[in-house]
Amino acid sequence: MGLLEIPIPKTIARTLKLHPGPQRRQQGRVLKKLLKKARYTEFGQTYHFDEILLHKHPEKIFQRLVPIFDYDSIYAQWWHRTLDGIPDVCWPGKIEYFALSSGTSGSASKYIPITNDLMRGNRIVMIKQMLTLRNYENIPVKSISKGWLMLGGSTDLQKGPGYYSGDLSGITAKKVPFWFSPFYKPGKKIARTKDWNTKLDEIVEQAPHWDIGFVVGVPAWIQMCMEMVIEKYQLNNIHEIWPNLAFYVHGGVAFNPYKKGFEKLLGKPLTYIETYLASEGFIAYQDRQNGKGMKLSTNEHIFLEFVPFNSRNFDPEGNIINSAQTLLLDEAEEGTDYAILLSTSAGAWRYLIGDTVRFTDKKRSEIVITGRTKHFLSLVGEHLSVDNMNKAIQLAGQQLNISIPEFTVAGIPYESFFAHHWYVACDDTVDAESLRLAIDNNLKELNDDYAVERKSALKAVLLTVLSEKNFMEFMESKGKLGGQHKFPRVMKGKMLEEWQQFIASVTI
Known part of the structure; x- marks a missing residue:
């Protein structure tokens, strides 16, 4: 038995x-x-x-x-x-x-x-x-x-x-x-x-x-x-x-x-x-x-x-x-x-x-x-939750047949309005523009508020493709490697500044 x-x-x-x-x-x-x-x-x-x-x-x-x-x-x-x-x-x-x-x-x-x-x-x-x-x-x-x-x-x-x-x-x-x-x-x-x-x-x-x-x-x-x-x-x-x-x-x-x-x-x-x-x-x-x-x-x-x-x-x-x-x-x-x-x-x-x-x-x-x-984005009323983000990433991975183990998003000023800047980890071969469009379109389907604001004050969606190693290295630099530490899905404030400086250093 x-x-x-x-x-x-x-x-x-x-x-x-x-x-x-x-x-x-x-x-x-x-x-x-x-x-x-x-x-x-x-x-x-x-x-x-x-x-x-x-x-x-x-x-x-x-x-x-x-x-x-x-x-x-x-x-x-x-x-x-x-x-x-x-x-x-x-x-x-x-x-x-x-x-x-x-x-x-x-x-x-x-x-x-x-x-x-x-x-x-x-x-x-x-x-x-x-x-x-x-x-x-x-x-x-x-x-x-x-x-x-x-x-x-x-x-x-x-x-x-x-x-x-x-x-x-x-x-x-x-x-x-x-x-x-x-x-x-x-x-x-x-x-x-x-x-x-x-x-x-x-x-x-x-x-x-x-x-x-x-x-x-x-x-x-x-x-x-x-x-x-x-x-x-x-x-x-x-x-x-x-x-x-x-x-x-x-x-x-x-x-x-x-x-x-x-x-x-x-x-x-x-x-x-x-x-x-x-x-x-x-x-x-x-x-x-x-x-x-x-x-x-x-x-x-x-x-x-x-x-x-x-x-x-x-x-x-x-x-x-x-x-x-x-x-x-x-x-x-x-x-x-x-x-x-x-x-x-x-x-x-x-x-x-x-x-x-x-x-x-x-x-x-x-x-x-x-x-x-x-950890949500609502710069202009788009009310984007982490659940929305996870689903959009999952769907994009399926649509393009790629694996995206990590990602983070930042809300930033853009011209006289605002934009979302996505940073995604992908070690597969991927066309960044296709991925950007897939994420954006998926979010429009998942979130009505997002779809409305994309026609108004949320003027752009930007995307940077990085390696998974880049994400791990940033966590290590913050003393958060391993254990229960998780990568933030939304970057704001001081953490965003440090992330932007880190990305600039690895992409020079």
């Missing part, structure tokens, strides 16, 4: 809450659990958690009494004190780990609190996701017991005054359960390596000694790793060295732009499993084969709220306004883009994570990530 064919005992099913009941009730339980745990913290006392808990339905009182925070505001008012070792600020006890997350919008690192309660919740969600493989068809069960190659940040964390900090993937790998150690690759020694290029070289050297069933990581880095293995050992595809490779677990960025180039490296199809694991928590995961979205984690360690992503709730720079409308899970609707607010078991309260999502199946709580609150 295979691992996933073993019936789950009722006691374990209850522990994992595999049959949790209605969404509203689930989220209500989660909020009460969080409030009870944190009511004696400074934050809980300031915002009257005891008073909120007295109400039969505390969600609306919670929304009324507790303000919305983004990273800058919650750090300035609360989290900076946890870095000084002060306990019981936003969550009980002393915070011993911080995930360093600079996202894709700037260079300054963000210190996101990581607690044992958060990690425990993340692990439970991971187990739930694994159990959903029972519902997939034609799953190669033997591959599940093979190695899991997880490309993440270094487990050699930075030592602060009373805490450790590093990539969430590095913290997770450092605290991997003992029972998982035999499956975990590249192993603790290589995982400690800080230099990304050295780590990749060591993985390539060890590749023939491993029997890999899963690969886990950001698409660009997984693809690069497989390319290096194939080149080193003169293979036709990665399955010649890892014949049991059957699953790819990905997240953080849309996979479709990478898929064409990725599948050139395979000898047989993989099962793709999407996850939404942020530094702030394990938010959602794909729980069924060929599903259109990811199932929100509604019954563990995260209380969710949704803010319609529109001009009534956000300013032109993507900052949330004080009077923003916030909705509970059961109040959200399909087909609308929402910014997410999280309250978590690490002391994030009504925290604007910065991602935007759209419900694809409300009944099943399934969502897709559509972009970032500050």
